[in-house]
Amino acid sequence: MKNLNKLVIFLSLAIGVLITFLPFFYMIVCSFKTNAEIYTLPISFIPKRFYLENYHRLFREIPFARQYFNSTFIASIQTVLNIFLASLGGFGFAKYNFKLKDFLFIFLLVTMMIPSQVGLVPLFLMMNWFKWIDTYWAIIVPGAVSAFGIFFMRSSMMSIPDEILDSARIDGASEFAIYSKIVLPMSTASIGILAILTFTGSWNNFMWPLIVLSSDTKMTLPVGLTTLMNLYKIEYGMLMAGSFLSTIPILILLVLVGQKAFIRGITIGALKG
Amino acid sequence: MKFQKVAPYLFVSPFFILYAIFGLYPTIYALYLSFFDITGLGRGEFVKFGNYISLFSDTRFIKALWNTTYYAVGSIFIILPIALILAILLNSKYIERLKGFFTTSFYLPLITSAIVVAIMFTLVFDTEYGLLNALLRSFKLPTYRWLQEPRFGIPTLIILGIWRYAGINALYFLSGLQSISEELQDAARIDGANKWQSFWYVTFPLLRPVTLFVVVQAIIGSYNLFAEPFILAGQGSGGAGAGDGMLMMTAYLYINGFRFLRMGYASAIGFILMIIIFILTLLQLKFFRMGEIG
Secondary structure, three states: OOHHHHHHHHHHHHHHHHHHHHHHHHHHHHHHOHHHHOOOOOOOOOOOOOHHHHHHHHHHHHHHHHHHHHHHHHHHHHHHHHHHHHHHHHHHHOOOOOHHHHHHHHHHHHHHHOOHHHHHHHHHHHHHOOOOOOOOOHHHHOOOOOHHHHHHHHHOOEEEEEHHHHHHHOOOOOOHHHHHHHHHHHHHHHHHHHHHHHHHHHHHOOOHHHOOHHHOOOOOHHHHHHHEEOOOOOHHHHHHHHHHHHHHHHHHHHHHHHHHHHHHHHHHHOOOO | OOOHHHHHHHHHHHHHHHHHHHHHHHHHHHHHHHHHHHHEOOOOEEEHHHHHHOOOOOOHHHHHHHHHHHHHHHHHHHHHHHHHHHHHHHHHHHHHHHHHHHHHHHHHHHHHHHHHHHHHHHHHHHHOOHHHHHHHHHOOOOOOOOOOOOHHHHHHHHHHHHHHHHHHHHHHHHHHHHHHOOOHHHHHOOOOOOOOHHHHHHHHHHHHHHHHHHHHHHHHHHOOHHHHHHHHHHHHHHOHHHOOOOOOOHHHHHHHHHOEEEEHHHHHHHHHHHHHHHHHHHHHHOOOOOOOOO
């Protein structure tokens, strides 16, 4: 009975994992197929031969390398800015008492309840006015810091003892030095989680880049991929190759830092509501 | 000493300055725009609540509202029970050694970009060459034109939703399950409850905060759904699909604002969306106490 239970549980989860992996696997397989081969029955999970032309064409026919750079550049800058501004703001809320603190903090929480779609049209008009349409600025500046990031950093910095900060003050350290020399090094674990969440969030962001980026050399990967699907022709082979290549950094992150950090991040993220 | 008073304001100010410019101002300006009939960049005509009134007689808007609700209900009653079952399986002591592998695997669909996921799934839902219909065919079940028929629009998105979101919700439920002490279930069992009873009367009620959280997240998620229908329904339609079968609220805002350039109308849609999400979040805050998860 016990062994049967064990087998049923194991098999159910294994089937779940199989279903999870299958579309990924099929995407990779199809990236090595010709378009004609993708449209062949019965469905085959092994490409006839390793057809690399999809990958070649991806770099030849659209500025894929450039888009890869755009995504990496935007996500990296956004991650650095978010970490700096969120940890600074989080420190302000966690370790100081000031007059407007409660008001500002509640305001910060309220902003998290407002969906970004509301201001989409005016924000676009503003970008147009700033002449930021089709530039990195339109994506990087409005996304430089998130309320969630501050909330997240504040939660982790609350546990830093005041005594350490006070003794540094007595030694003549400036407030910014306390932040950069004491508080930041003590918060590396949370900073790591925030960095991963920000990087993947920016890497996968679609709607806003779709709206503000129009030339293919400025596009990020998700927007660039959509240019391979137009009304006249859908280049499945290239789409699958591009999708696979654009997922690799995220896969590396998941394997490198492990699911623990991710999962801790999302469970704490869950608390923001 | 004096600087110590100013320092916290300096530290928190970047957020508030950026938010004032790129968050608050656009939101207020959207409210203003929503009272005007504006197309393109020209000056509009003040129509008071005209946009809001037109919205509720706009069949496409009603369709978007209906589709979004349909998807939300589907997520709650299909995706979440599957997630709960997965969580219970993951919580089993038998799989201790493989737990990390399973949880990582179930996390993968969520961190993959929605666009990549949707692109992958064009080859799952394809009528003739898709994996799903091939699977149905091998079991001698009827096959469907998932991406072409309007009535399958939302079911298709829900199937995709199961694949993408069941895992993450299972992890939320799992963190809830792990916080329930085994002694409680043991006590129930000693009192003669069978496994089902001890789950239904002991475990499930204790999972209420997590359940509420995932339910609200599922509803909010359905209002934010954009990238998946955008690809699966075809960009030509702005993500609406044949017969508006996949038309969601956010897509309708996008179509009006950036395809038809009806700035005032789109802003009115945004405001209705905001009010709905605001109410949902407040409900969540009221019932969900921080710290009861994880």
